[in-house]
Amino acid sequence: MQISNEAPAKNTAEDRNPIGRPDFISVKDFNFFYGKKQALHEINMDIPERQVTALIGPSGCGKSTLLRNFNRMNELIDGVHHTGDIRILGKSIFDKGVEVISLRRSIGMVFQKSNPFPKSIYENVVFALRISGISKKSDLDECVERSLRGAALWNEVKDRLHESALGLSGGQMQRLCIARAIANRPKVLLMDEPCSALDPIATVKVEELIRELKQQFTIVIVTHNMQQATRCSDNTAFFYLGKLVEYADTQKIFSNPSEKQTEDYITGRFG
Amino acid sequence: MESARHILTSFEDALDNLRKDVLMMSSLASRSLENARKGLFERDEDWCNTVIADDEEIDALEIQIDSEGMEIMLRFHPFASDLRNVIAAMKTSVNLERASDQSVGIARRARKLIALPFMPATARIEPIFNLASSVFNDAMKSYADNDIELSRTIKLRDKELDELNRDFADNLTELMPQNPEHIRAFLELIFVARCLERIGDQAKNIAEDVIYAVSVKDIRHSNSAR
Secondary structure (H helix, E strand, O other): OOEEEOOOOOOHHHOOOOOOOOEEEEEEEEEEEEOOOOEEEEEEEEOOOEEEEEEOOOOOOHHHHHHHHHHHHHHOOOOOOEEEEEEEEOOOOOOOOOOOOHHHEEEEEEEOOOOOOEEEEEEHHHHHHOOOOOOOOHHHHHHHHHHHHOOHHHHHOOOOOEHHHOOOOOOHHHHHHHHHOOOOOOOOOEEEOOOOEEEEEEHHHHHHHHHHOOOEEEEEEHHHOHHHHHHHOOOOEEEEEOOEEEEEEEEHHHHOOOHHHHHHHHHOOOO | OOOOOOOHHHHHHHHHHHHHHHHHHHHHHHHHHHHHHHHHHHHHHHHHHHHHHHHHHHHHHHHHHHHHHHHHHHOOOOOHHHHHHHHHHEEEEHHHHHHHHHHHHHHHHHHHHHHHHHHHHHHHHHHHHHHHOEEEOOOHHHHHHHHHHHHHHHHHHHHHHHHHHHHHHHHHHHHHOOOHHHHHHHHHHOOOOHHHHHHHHHHHHHHHHHHHHHHHOOOOOOOOOO
């Protein structure tokens, strides 16, 4: 089988976003191991700036593992190691000079299950800023409004900012987590199945938000929902057994994939 | 590319049924064309009436195929080749229904011709009938077998059919002044040839949809078949 590890057609990406850098995140010869078990094999891909890139594939294919490598979250697991490199804006995230906390500050992450802190809506949003030592009220207020507006939640919660975040609906909680993730103005937003626990209306709102957010952030989303990948993403990467099988423009992947494995997966013929 | 079966058997069954219904519709449309031929050349009104009566079944199949295609899209959200196949099936059924309408048109003209005195010039339309029938059946064969090489031959053959139709109309028009008693029959035959030419167009449309479904190449409105 021919593995196409090439970035999506450059002209297409540049047409959509002529000022964006096509290799904003660059994965080079990347292998990742949980102990002796190799989870990712020779991954090479460039993720374009301010576009949405979807990672799809069956469970265990390595897509979430790759996502969690972008902010080095996998390092929290014992016995993991990697070879190869991941660069953001040309700089390796594994360089000795890179401070992990600072890296994670520049890469927001939203998880499958919304996980607001048992604090007020306001305190959830400014949590990272307070940790960074920012305490000036006007700065925090500005951040709360900007982040909640960015997460399309401001109008729904502006009158109850100091109420518990745990009183929000599931969809609102997930958008609050997105607000929290973008509060620090990260460069990249990682989303690991952000809508899998949401009802259809909340899903639509988050998907709409993803399309808005890509004006400012480079977004990488893991999803099992292929309709969602077609609706939200500009580029799609299909992973299978830890390998990047095909990576191309989303429309190409879902209308005319080059690889038989991709076709079999998206048409439901795997098994 | 040869594909495995879908994991979801209800999806696999729905796609199979859709395809079977299109093939059934094509068999009926092909039979109608042949019945129209018999009605015309054997001067047998029963065959003509059969064509007209059978059209109802073909119309019903078009509606059924549309409904099945919609249901597949609604329930299974097909992607890639599956999506193209569903769309091709729905578009093919429209073309089959229109081809069948042309057979009905031929049958109606044939009935009028039967009511008129026999005219030897009727035999002149046989090559057009043969070519239209062959083009139509090959378009459906290419659909049934996903044979895009066969599909690619259709466009040129349809052009040939267009030329035959034009020549036929010119020849009959030339014959009219010398045979004023047959003018009405000549006109009916010109209309029959026009129906056959339209069947060629439907066949070409079907062939183009097969090429798109199989190879993702959209050759509509292009000069090349490739």
